[in-house]
Amino acid sequence: MPEPLAARGGQASTVVEPEADATWSPPSWEDVVREHSARVYRLAYRLTGNRHDAEDLTQEVFVRVFRSLGSYTPGTFEGWLHRITTNLFLDQVRRRQRIRFDSLPVDADNRLPGTDEGPERAWEHNNLDHDVQAALATLPPDFRAAVVLCDIEGLSYEEIAATLDVKLGTVRSRIHRGRAQLREALAHRRDPSRRAPVPVPDDGASAPASVGRKGSRR
Structure with a gap:
């Protein structure tokens, strides 16, 4: 597995959630x-x-x-x-x-x-991280979405299943297969002689390099 990606950042929202206030309005x-x-x-x-x-x-x-x-x-x-x-x-x-x-x-x-x-x-x-974002770009969109939501946004498998409206087993499969493809795309980090032909994004964008997770991980 490549080094963990990025945790969510930014300040907490000031939007009051309905669970905390019965008089909540959008x-x-x-x-x-x-x-x-x-x-x-x-x-x-x-x-x-x-x-x-x-x-x-x-x-x-x-x-x-x-x-x-x-x-x-x-x-x-x-x-x-x-x-x-x-x-x-x-x-x-x-x-x-x-x-x-x-x-x-x-x-x-x-x-x-x-x-x-x-x-x-x-x-x-x-x-x-240019390499990580370029590697993410090589994943099938369904795999990419699952990996980004899990390893970058920090959502649990259950939350991802609700977000994508798919079964929990589908989420696990997409994350497992997406991470495997990501490892292969980033293999050159461990062994420079195995540098993968990963395209560079047109604007040099990619994901940061630490992760924060919540929820179950299997």
């Missing part, structure tokens, strides 16, 4: 964008492997949030964002088409997360 869209755009972008970046696609995916996530926030079913807000981001990524891979931006207010573009590189994105781009 936050405004602007509050969600302000508090969660960096976290969503990090996940999008690790899934897509490059800055341009990560920015596109991040904006599409918040378009979906905008349309769905009023009907949001109380639960774990971060988990909801994980599901939207990961499933939109997998949908894009499968369909190769973008979500339509119709039925949005005329000022929606001004309210979506910007594409300018702020301090958090600059840190992300400058402190990522």
Whole structure:
């Protein structure tokens, strides 16, 4: 297994979860964008492997949030964002088409997360392991999503199963096979003579190099 990847970072959200407050009501869209755009972008970046696609995916996530926030079913807000981001990524891979931006207010573009590189994105781009992100990019999308959610985002197998809407055994299989492929792609780190033909991402992005996990691991 290659060295562990990255733990989740950033400050805790100030969005009050419904379990903690019976009078909870959904936050405004602007509050969600302000508090969660960096976290969503990090996940999008690790899934897509490059800055341009990560920015596109991040904006599409918040378009979906905008349309769905009023009907949001109380639960774990971060988990909801994980599901939207990961499933939109997998949908894009499968369909190769973008979500339509119709039925949005005329000022929606001004309210979506910007594409300018702020301090958090600059840190992300400058402190990522190029080899690891390039190796992640070689995994089949389903394997990549499972590995990223487990070894980078720190979700448990049960949480990943709920996020991807698949069986627990499927999650275990995807993570096991994804890690095996990742080990092979990174074999040159242990033996330089076995350097794998891993493509370099077009913007030099990749994942950081430590992990934080929660939940069961088998």
